[in-house]
Amino acid sequence: MYPGEGATTPSPAGDSPDELRLRAKQGELIGEFSRMALSGTSFDDLLAAAARIASDGLGAPLAKVLQYMPGEDTLLVRAGVGWRPGVVGHARLAGDLGSPAGYALKTGAPVISNHLSTEDRFRTPALMVEHGARRAVNVVVRGQRAPFGVLEADGRDPGQFSRRDVVFMEALAGVLGLAIEREADAAQREALLRDKDLLMQEVHHRVRNSLFLVQSLLRQQIRAATAPEVRDELEQAIRRVSSIAAVHRQLYSGGSLGRIAAAEYLGPLLRDMAASSPERPVRLDAPPSLAWSADRATTCGLVVTELVLNALKYGRGTVTVRVEPGPDEADSIAVEDEGPGPPAGFDPAASTGLGMRILRALLRGGIELDRSAPNARFVARLPSARAAPDPGQPPTA
The missing domain is CATH 3.30.450.40 (GAF domain)
Incomplete structure (x- = not known):
């Protein structure tokens, strides 16, 4: 009962x-x-x-x-x-x-x-x-x-x-x-996701701080260097580190830990680079809605850094960066300036310069000089995010 x-x-x-x-x-x-x-x-x-x-x-x-x-x-x-x-x-x-x-x-x-x-x-x-x-x-x-x-x-x-x-x-x-x-x-899953987001933010914060420390050490080396070519290479190294640090800054402070708005990421990066050459304006043309994964943003940031550094070093006038989205993040990035461009015999695929070698590694060879343009114009074509990695090459997404 x-x-x-x-x-x-x-x-x-x-x-x-x-x-x-x-x-x-x-x-x-x-x-x-x-x-x-x-x-x-x-x-x-x-x-x-x-x-x-x-x-x-x-x-x-x-x-x-x-x-x-x-x-x-x-x-x-x-x-x-x-x-x-x-x-x-x-x-x-x-x-x-x-x-x-x-x-x-x-x-x-x-x-x-x-x-x-x-x-x-x-x-x-x-x-x-x-x-x-x-x-x-x-x-x-x-x-x-x-x-x-x-x-x-x-x-x-x-x-x-x-x-x-x-x-x-x-x-x-x-x-x-x-x-x-x-x-x-x-509710438990939501709490775990919140904890994961907080942890990832802390990771990105620490990585960013570590990269800033690397930049500080490189600047100390610049002050100690006497050869102009050494100072120039160290300055470019700082720019490369800065482009990676900017990714982690976006991931730490942005609303989404998984995606980075291309314009919000590249805009400050280009302003920092233009500050070193105030007489050379740098413009950005990128769709406001375009967003990349963290890995893809890192690759694109390094590509833009190398091409803009090249344009500021060898080109003339305004530097323009255009990002055109493609299917499955197979985007293209064009960087042009108002100078005449490289000499007739220049081939990006055969160049032994450090910048071009970095670009070929990042893009799996997808870098070309647009000879049809009236001025200097380099076009970087990023492989599809789903493309299988090329053996021996770093992943791009």
Whole structure:
């Protein structure tokens, strides 16, 4: 016999047509609730539906979902039907063994109390007295971890809740428990993702600081160097390190840890490079919507750095950087200036200069001099992000 249960339950053989219709209705309600739980219904709406279905399935005017608050040892009325305004979301019941709901929670056993006014094992909560509740059935809402709380239905008439009613309530609470576990798992995944984002931001912050330290060391070497060609090579090395540091700056401060807006990344990079040659303007033409992965941004930053350094060193007039998006990040980057360009015999594929060798490695050979342009114009064609890496070459995405 369940705690607080009074009369015995009739056998299935004696079921009346009304009883059979009630059990069929309860089965349909469980199916309805299961479909809601699987359809992505919001958690609060699901709790409200559980209270409504408990009320409908038992013909009880009062029903509620109680959430256990461990720090207070109370049960919060999280959802319900039939209660006066201000109860749901605010009212709390004692969570100890002295109340029907508290007993169900603490023991894990269902509780039927068909005579609350004469019940000697439990006290009737004041909230139920206020609403005229004369009988109650409580089942614990479980999960794979600690119990969430209690599902309860209350009647005002002198009828009887039965063991079959408990079966219906436990089936309803079981589906609700699975939904609660899913909600808890989703919250845990979101927390893990937030932690991961914070960790990655810290990683990018530390990498950026390390790269700034490298730049500082290179500047010290520049001050110590006496040969102009050595100073020039060190300056270019600082530019290359700066382009990589800019990626991590964007990843650390940007809204997305996975993508970098091309214009927001290249703009400051080009302004820094133009500052060293104030008489040579540097323009950027890039779609505002274009974004790259971190690896692709690093490659593009280094490509732009090498080509702009080359234009500032050997070209004339304004330097223009144009980025044209292609399918699957197979973008092209054109850098041109107003000078006449390299001599007729120059071939990027055969150049032994460090800058061109770096570009060939980054682009897997995809660098060409556009001889059809009236001025100097280099075009870098980035391979598709899905393209298989070329053996011996660094990946670009």
